[in-house]
Amino acid sequence: MTTPAPTYFSDLVVEFLHQQDIDTVVFNPGASFRGVHDSLVHADNAAIAPEIVMACHEEIAVAIAHGYHKASGRHMGVFVHANVGLLHASMAVFNAWCDRVPLFVLGGNGPVDAGKRRPWIDWIHTSQNIESVVKDYVKWCDQPIGQRATVESLTRAFKLMNTPMHAPVFVALDFDTQEQQLEEGVRLYPATATEPTLLPPLDRETVDDLARRLLAARTPVLVVDFSGRDPETVAPLVALAEALGLAVIDRGNRLNFPSNHPLNVSHTGTDEIAGADLVIALEVQDLVGALGSFLSLTDQGLPENGADIVTIGFNDLLTSKWAADYQQLVPVTRSVAADTRASVEALRAVAEDPRGPFAAPGFIERRDRRAAALADVHGRSRAEWARQAEESKQREHIHVAGAVDEIHRAVRDEEWILTNTGSLTVDGWVKKLWPLERPGSYLGLNGGGGLGYGLGASVGAALAHRDDDTLCIDLQSDGDFLYTPSALWTLAAQQAPLLVVVMNNRLYLNSTQHAQRIAGNRDRDIDRAHIATSFYDNPVDFVTMARSYGIHALPRVEKIGDVAPTVGEAVRHLKNHRAPVLVEILMD
Structure with a gap:
């Protein structure tokens, strides 16, 4: 069955969701997006309309989309009612912001044209700059007026939320614009217009510099936090740690590194890494907290022993002027913004090169001795935790x-x-x-x-x-x-x-x-x-x-x-x- 051409602008919004492979939307119903709601349930749109999941509160709706994306990597669209619904949703949006999860949040508003407002209800549910409720903890927001402007905003929002650093976005859909008949010539951008801008991997000079530092380090430590957002990073990260005999501290905002791997010394409080002279922090949010879990720090968050700190990640690409979730500033040795998985693979290639510097017998002996000591700490710690659980x-x-x-x-x-x-x-x-x-x-x-x-x-x-x-x-x-x-x-x-x-x-x-x-x-x-x-x-x-x-x-x-x-x-x-x-x- 051929889907008929959109009749109302809200039908085009549904077509956009379908174009972007959003197969589910979640909301607590609200009159300010009733135009889109009608288009979602309209029989003629059945072939393209996402499934609706109804929630009893906007905070729940946003959390559902949050968990859905973390479990699948797919997007669930979220609709929130004008101002009151967005206020209810705001706590959950903040959670997603701090958790660096891309959420596509669309809200009703208006009509902004006061001459088209119904008495009372449209006035209390119309806001100037409605996005100001969440603007300081979303990556981008907009309140477009008119059909062409709204299509552009939807497209831009979808692209930006998926461009590193990932985060929620918010677009307000004007009540009147939703319910207008589709204007002649208004159409969607090509689906490819929302493809995210990609970061490159580590460049050759950075890879060589890190290789030199890793080769010279006596006690190198790898700290991970959010890299497991992409599950495909876990295997190459394990291979990299094994090739270099790295102690691994997993801060645990995702599953970044197996908890039962012998190189994982998270939570152990081991003295084996108290003398770390090189720390590579991969997508670590709270760097001071991470470093302070095994090193003595100055009041500037620097290791007292002078260890080099190299950060790889996206934190500096996304900061709020309102929320201090960017954490304490640490004047690190080197900070690099690069694609995580590609960067790990680039370092792994050097570490596993049979003709490279890490194949030298002297390094292999040092690596194996270090790995054995870490494995001993890991094994004893897990045995003690199991004993404590049994005792409890x-x-x-x-x-x-x-x-x-x-x-x-x-x-x-x-x-x-x-x-x-x-x-x-x-x-x-x-x-x-x-x-x-x-x-x-x-x-x-x-x-x-x-x-x-x-x-x-x-x-x-x-x-x-x-x-x-x-x-x-x-x-x-x-x-x-x-x-x-x-x-x-x-x-x-x-x-x-x-x-x-x-x-x-x-x-x-x-x-x-x-x-x-x-x-x-x-x-x-x-x-x-x-x-x-x-x-x-x-x-x-x-x-x-x-x-x-x-x-x-x-x-x-x-x-x-x-x-x-x-x-x-x-x-x-x-x-x-x-x-x-x-x-x-x-x-x-």
């Missing part, structure tokens, strides 16, 4: 380490993906106990530290894997859950195959810890730290909540011996029905 299982109440270990025991034979790890505490134990080795199997935390991310992002990731056998697991903290519980409605409506494990300690743990710390510093009663940071006095029943939305939920787990059997039962149900399941674990 003897406690009266479930401890996070034991719970994380038992959850893995129940899913270890599955092809799983961790869509979210809920909190820094849970995340830390996951990285110590789980074998994070398959590229793309760990999607990282929320980026901006904003609660309300986990469940929506996990729904998005599960939708990305709806048609395969992947087991998507959301290790969901209870406090984050309570920001956006209506994400359960979308989860149930879409029957997204997601295992939600609620790690319920009935606390905003981070806030409780801060309250304890300040009370201790002031020699005050730390036993009062739970006041206004806990749910002890009015606990939430997450099992009943899930069932009320039509989601299969098992009885709450309160003993460590029941964790693995209950999670195992949940996995079997999910595999048999390809439908969501919730398990609640009550824990310290």
Whole structure:
């Protein structure tokens, strides 16, 4: 069946989404984009219109698109209602900004022409410079007026969000423009107009300079953070580290390097790299935090031992004038903006060259000795973490380490993906106990530290894997859950195959810890730290909540011996029905 030519401008917007291979859009409905909404559901557009995922809150909608992209590398379009919807969405947009995820966010507005506004509602839902709500934490934004201008804005936005550094974009669609009949001569640009501008790999001079530094270094360290956004970087990165005997610190915003690889000494606190004389930081966001995890630093963030610092990445290509997520300035030895995967491959080629400097017997002996020492640290550290987890299982109440270990025991034979790890505490134990080795199997935390991310992002990731056998697991903290519980409605409506494990300690743990710390510093009663940071006095029943939305939920787990059997039962149900399941674990 041939799709008829667009009749209204909103039909052309749908055609643009189809042209850019956006097969799904997500939104909470709003009248300010009713023209596009009509075009999405119009029967004559069925052959090209993306599938609609409805959310009950704009923050959930943006989080769904956030998780969908991290899980698949594909885009889900997001529509938000004029001003009030954008205000609801703004926290989730900030998370995506800090997480360097490209999101295509389109908002309604207007009509800007005051003569076309309906009384009251169009006036309170029309804003001058509506993009100002998010302009300081999107890569580009626009409020075009007119059909040709809007086509250009959509095209530019799509191109810019995919050009490194990746980040969200926002375009406001004027209410009146959406509903106009398509003007003669208005058409889309060619699909290729949105192809991103690409960065080159390291140039020859830079490769040679890095090779000289690596050859001379006694204790070279490779720090990685976001390179695993492209899963294809993991294998060549492993090969590079092995060829050079590099100690690897994975800051963990993605799965950049296998957690169980013997060269991975993240979280070990080892003295083996305390004397590092060369650090190569690959797509590292918080450089001071990364360096300070194993080196003593000056107040300028420089290593006190004078180690050379070389950064490769895109951080300097994207900075906000409002948000300080660009972190402390470090006057590094050398900073290079280059394509990550191509740069790793260029360094790998030199490192593995059988006639190159790294093939010399003297270097190979030094490399092997270094690698053996790192492997020993790695092995001892993982054995100690496993011992601590086993010891925690003897406690009266479930401890996070034991719970994380038992959850893995129940899913270890599955092809799983961790869509979210809920909190820094849970995340830390996951990285110590789980074998994070398959590229793309760990999607990282929320980026901006904003609660309300986990469940929506996990729904998005599960939708990305709806048609395969992947087991998507959301290790969901209870406090984050309570920001956006209506994400359960979308989860149930879409029957997204997601295992939600609620790690319920009935606390905003981070806030409780801060309250304890300040009370201790002031020699005050730390036993009062739970006041206004806990749910002890009015606990939430997450099992009943899930069932009320039509989601299969098992009885709450309160003993460590029941964790693995209950999670195992949940996995079997999910595999048999390809439908969501919730398990609640009550824990310290």
